[in-house]
Every structure is written in C-alpha cells, then in structure tokens.
Amino acid sequence: MTMNLARRPIAYGLAAFVPIAIALDTPASELAEAEQKGLDIALEARQKKVGFENFTASQVMVLRNKQGRESRRALRVKVMEVEADGDRSLFVFDEPRDVQGTAFLIHGHKDKADDQWLYLPALKRVKRISSANRSGSFMGSEFAYEDMSPPEVERFTYRYLRDEPCGELTCTVVERFPVDDKSGYSRQVVWQDTEELRLWKVEYFDRKNAHLKTLTVDGYQRYLDRYWQASNMNMVNHLTGKSTVLTWTDYQFQTDLVAMEFTQTGLRRVR
C-alpha cells in the first residue's frame, strides 16, 4: 500500500527498465524490496500477455452445492486488447436457457472503475449498469465479478513471499492486495510458475482475513506459440462448501473481431 495512484505510472516506467539488482541497491527495507519484486513479477506476467489482440472462447461452468447438486452455465466470451487501457470483454449467455441471449459488456479501465452494460433480449434493452458490485457472485457461481475479468496490474499492490516447488515446476508465491475498497478481498496469495508465470493457484481471503476461496488452474495450452491459456479453473468456497468448475474451450486468437462489436450497438446485435 505504499503506492498511490498518481505516482504509479512513474513507478511502472521505472520498473520496466530498472533491473532488479538496482532496486536491491536502494536503501529500502526488506518490505519495500518484497513489494518491488511482487510488482515486477506482475508486470512481467502482463508483458507475456501483451499483443494477443483479441480472442474468443467458450465457457462452461458447473456449479456444485454442498450436497453435490449441479447446475450448468454456458457462455461465449470475446475479449479485445485495448492499448494503454483495460481489455474489453463481451459475455454472451447460452445457458441456462431462460437467460439465453443475455449479454454483458465490460470496458475495463486501469485507472478508474470499469464501464458495464447489460443487454436484455426480451425487451431488446441495453442497460448501463453499475460496476461497483465487484464482490457479487457472477451468475450464482463461486466466481465473483472481480474474478471474471483479467486482473489489471494497477488494481493491486504486491508483496513477494517465496519460491517453492509446485508439482514438477517451481512457483513464485506473491501476495496481492486490492486497491479498490469495493473488492470483497483483503488479499490474495498467487502461485505462478517461474518459467512462464502461468497462474496455478490463488487463495482468496475475505475482508475479515478468513480464507474464503481457493482457485486451482490447470490444462494449460499454448496459442500462437506464445500465449498460455488454462482449460480448467476450479473455485472452491471453504465457508459454504460450494464449488464452481469453469472449463474453457474453443480458444481462437487474433480473430477478425472489431472494436465496434464491443459497443452498445454491437451489444444489440449479439446472438
């Protein structure tokens, strides 16, 4: 929490060029050192994702309650990279069938709240909706809205914890703290492998610092020889015993998506 908003762009500018060795030389406490390293890892992970332009994919969510009863969600996702701002995402619901055709558009931002619109096909109505609901459940699942969009580096402050073995790989473990006070989390602990900085596990702690949820990720595949994407994400809620398995399929990168599809006019055309 040592960074403030105004100073952040400068901090990034430095972080991009200054080798860690120099950062280590600065007369800073061990804490500041860990913060810098955590941020550097986040920036490096972001750098690995830059340039994808856009992708489309399908998602199936299986929601499971404590008794093991299942419920299905199916949606299609389109994501477009925006230079110097957050990504634009479009979710189109196919299941459950009563919300079929409902679409959700997000214009992500780095330095302010996202813009969000909802398309309701029964009324053919586009509604601008509040993006203040960061911690609410997405479609009744264990994923919150804030878990659904790719986390912008600027949305957190960081602290490097340790490196440790994870399966056959070595993982770097970083703690990150949401900047937004509307986030449902006080902190998250993130496991990423040291080779490709792929995300393998996240532990979420609620505002009372109780261990709320754990996300485990696997089934990584590489697209365009460069971009690693997971196939399976399993979110378990430790307080309720509920879980949601999110399966990604049909990834396609650098499609002919255009920016105009991520507008209110485009939203009305969604099928």
Added chain:
Amino acid sequence: MARDIVGLDGRAVALGRRGLALLLSLTLGDVSAASGWELCRAVDAQAGTCAAPGSAFARVEFSGSLGLEARYFPRSPGHPGQGSEPSSLTAKSSVYLESQSGWSVTLSPFFRFDSEDPRRTHADLHEAYALFVGFVGDAQWELRVGVDRVFWGVVESNNLVDIVNQVDLVEHPDEKSKLGQFMGHLTYAAPWGVVEVLGMPYHRQRTFPGRSGRLRFPWLVDADLATYESSAEERHVDVAARYSHTVGALDFGISAFDGTSREPFLVPAFRARDIALAPHYRQIRQFGLDGQLTLGAWLLKLEAIHRTGMFNRLGREEPYASLVLGGEYSFYSVFGSALDITVLTEWCYDERGTRSTTKFENDVFLGARLAFNDVQGTELLVSTLQGTDHDSRVFSVELNRRLSDRWSLRVETIALRELDPTDILYETRRDSFLEVGIVYSF
C-alpha cells in the same frame, strides 16, 4: 466473421430490394432443403448455435419458450361479462440464420391463448427482419429491414421516449409489452456517437381487452371503428431519428418522432346494439431526451418529451411536456450475504395534470429490487406508484426464480388501492390480481 460482413454479396442486395417476404421464403426454403435442423440441433444443442453442414448458412440458431399462466382476480367483476380466473398458454420462438457473408435473418413469432378473453388470444410477429452490417473507416453501419422492436429509454416506471413500437396492452397493463413494427432502420455508429434513422410505413393499432377481459373500461374498444387524422390512415409513413452517445459516466440520447401516435384518443361511438370506444390516432411530433449518469452504486436517470398534436382528456389538442426523473442506489452483499438490494425512486410528471391521458400525471414510483444471486437467480421486485395529487396507489410485487436449467417460475401481483374517480385507472379498481406462471425455455 465480422470483416466478411463488409461486402454484401449481390444476392443479398437483390433480395433486399425485392422485399422481405421473398427473402424469408427463400432462406426458410434453404433450411428445409438442407434439412440442417435436426442435424444441427443434435451436433451442438448445448451451445444453442451451430453451423449447419452443407447449408448456405454460417450459423443457424433456434430458441424459444412455452409458458403456462394463471391469473386470479379476487374481487368480483366491475363490468358485465368479465371473468375472474383466466389462464393462458404462451409460445415464443426465435430463429436466427446467418449467411456465410455475414448478413442475417431473424424471425420471432409470439402466440398467446387465453381461456377467457378471445381478444387476449393473439399472435404477433415480434421480429422478422434482415440485418446487414458494414464498415466505413472506423465507423460501422447497420441496416435492419422488416419487423422489429426497438427500445429507447433508461427509467423503470414509464419510458416516455420509447415510441417506435405499439403497446400490446392485452399482454400486461404496465404498457411494456410491445408489438412488432414494420420498419427500415439504419444505424451509423461512429466514435462520435450513434445516429439512427427509422422509416415506419405501417401503423399498428393498440390492443385492448375484450368483453370477458379484466383491466378495461366499461365500454369495449372496437379496432374496426379506428380513425386516423392522416388521410393515408395506417399507411402514413412515420419517421424517427435518434442520436446517442456515451461520454464517461454519462449515456444520453436525443430523439425525434413524426407520425401517427401510438396512443389512441378513445371516442365513444354508437354501434347497432351498444356503445363502444373508437380509437382515433392523431398525427404527432415528439422530441425526446434520455440520459443516465452512472456514479458508483448510483444511477441517476431522466426521460423527458415534448409532444404536439395529441388530444388531451377533454378531446382538445394540447401540446405538452412530460418527464420522469429519478434514480436508483444499490446496496451490494448486504449483511455479508449474497443479497443485493436496489432502491428505486422516480417522479413522473405530465404538465397537463388532470387533463393527462396517462396514469403518470404526477406520481411517485418507489421500488426495491432484491437480487439473491443464488443458483436459481431469484429476484424480487416490489414497487408502488403513488399519486401526489390524490391518494391512488398501485402496488406491485414480482418474483422470478429458476426451478431448473429449463424451468422457471414467475409470480406477480398487482394491487390497485383507493383509486380516485378522476384517475385513469378508476374503471379497473376491482381488477387487482395475482398471477402465477411457469416457463419452459429451450
């Protein structure tokens, strides 16, 4: 896919010129010829979409719902012939066909069978349009030709600016159900905003309940007696335009409409055996403004219109302005639960006051929407519309809940309390009702 849309192929343009009917018959013919349906449904029924192999279409999609509804009116009827326990069967479906080159056809028929009121038993084509899309630099154009529904507006109680489609009043007294409208609808979306232009060559009459139906005047509205101010009658070509844009937290729209009023003026008329109400449709001009400011958990909303050419309640032409001003605030995850509560307040004002022809002459709409964010997607909306000039009140409770991935439940009750004799709803004062419905979606 999207860039393929740029070039309309010759066939599409030719078809567009020769009219929608031909287009529809051809495209539907294609489907049955390719008999891609069953194949398609089997291949990818889960996603609800597919590319039918061997057909001319890049994508074929079919969806819909069947509903069963029962209404119960606890008070005895106020007008002769009215029933008290109607039940209904509804069917809705939508077919979407997308060509290889990107243009598409959408067909969405609707049907309701009502056990008591033959006027409420009706079918309507909500959508039957062809859609073409293309690019000009960093702007995009879109043309829809055929029957479609267009929604304009931001508020919850009374969408003043929403004038394109006729109200399907037999569907629901809230005037939010709309009939399909013939139109050519051109949209130009550029970085500086969105411009829409509409031409509507055929006027649809408003639907009204029949003799056995509740929620009506003592006299029946007889659509056969309808008169128009325009000598072209229902064939008058109405035009409308809208400019809308998003600037940061603000979404706004400016609209204009020139043509046949959707709202009729009802004139008593003598028929062979009784008196009926003859709808009279005036030529009107309306300018509208709508805007919403989205600030954190606050939404601040405004809709305002100025309309000329309408008759007031006294049957005299009176230009007027009307507005709805309000907002909503959401409390998320209240008491640490998944529950979100949104509180809504809107003030509806019509400067004609008691000469107004609507129920929103000077009323306050208060409501609360409870979203439980559970697997069933349970939502409860409680609202009241309260007159500020007199004591009339309309209470409404609406509950929606999914029973399974395909079945859902809807319960609604509308209670009309202490209606003032001057209130437009006075004749429906005995028509409070409870409705329970189940819907199967496919």
